[in-house]
Amino acid sequence: MTLRLQARGLACERDDRWLFEDLDLDIRGGEIVRVEGPNGSGKTTLLKILSGQLADYHGELFWNDRPMRQARQAFLENLLYLGHAPGVKAALTPLENLAWYQALAGEAVHEAPRLAALESVGLAGFEDVPAGQLSAGQQRRVALARLELTPRPLWVLDEPFTAIDRHGVAALEERLVVHARSGGCVLVTTHHELKASEELRHIRLGRGGQDAER
């Protein structure tokens, strides 16, 4: 079974303005799909619709050829979504933050994978520091550690490069390509220019319904 996320005739209206209309998407495993567009063009909204968070849209969504409404459970079991807000509790340490996500994902709560995940995002040595004392970039890295911690085929990442330093950006970009090559799928919005690779596709959102998929 391969993974496939489809949208047919997707349209979303906000404040009497169509963010996008008649958007047809067919996203499969092995792809990195970058959603592009100026600020306010509906990138985050599109990601939220595609990750099943917003019900306020027109059109249809399909997960593995089943309508999203029926396949929601299966879809959520395959999804890892990182939003604008990193979802990291300032009062908890990175280890404690990750323990919750590990448990929510239905995994046994063991410390070794969490330590390994934190090390992979360059946070070794910060395991027991309250996240509130970490920098914005480090907090973002705690959230990104979930990519390693809870393996999911479909990644939906909203501005994952925010506040990350240059080395971190390169490593994350590399990680996205590795994920796509191993059959996973990445949906990402970013203003950072991604290196061209054969896995990369673009969806461009424009103003006033001039949406085009390339």
Place this chain on the structure above:
Amino acid sequence: MPSADTRMNGSDSKRDNGDRQATAREPRGGLTVAVWATLKRDLTLLMRRRSEVLNPLVFFALVITLFPIGISPDPELLATIAPGLLWVAALLAALLSLDSLFRGDYEDGSLEQLLLTPQPLPMLGLAKVAVHWLLTGLPLALMAPVLGIMLALPAGSYLILAFSLALGTASLSLIGAIGAALTVGLSRGGVLLSLLVLPLYIPVLIFGAGAVQAAIMGDGAAAHLAILGALLALSLMLAPWAIAASLRISING
């Protein structure tokens, strides 16, 4: 382009649940783990921010302390109004702490993540409410007898007071969480929350204060306590689903 095997990472071949495929995962059985982790996380969070736990208790103590000063120190008068007073003050203290139930999670993005887990949301919501009751309702119930002394509450009704409050505040936490979930997306939802929730609090207040009153009269508080228990059973049955639905509405809005 799409490879036949979508299992990612290669390295996770030794997964604990056996042969989970990447597209057909089975998180079943993880529910107890998830609920337990949510309980532990919220307890840890609140224990690190003690002021939030102490606020309702201080409010409760202040209100009860001020009443004898403001009205009259006459023990007979105080004893007649004590059951209602203690209950109203405890109810307002519990209401005061409700606004923050989901707000922190909403602001830092954890709530989004909570909605996107494959675990059933009602149970995770219930875990959060349980923590709220453990650190608000239960301390209020344990504190009430001490404050009862200040209001010259007749002996023999202390145990009923604590018990009725423990039962009642659990319902209050459950019902209040529905309102908190509905208003979490609003920047100043505090007043709206009170308006939404107060009408639903009234039955609990009537039978809670009634139980203490009955104990003072010597009528036996069993009937009132039974109704409080029934209210709790009803809220336990319905509130988790209402909380989950309300959270979805708030986040989608």
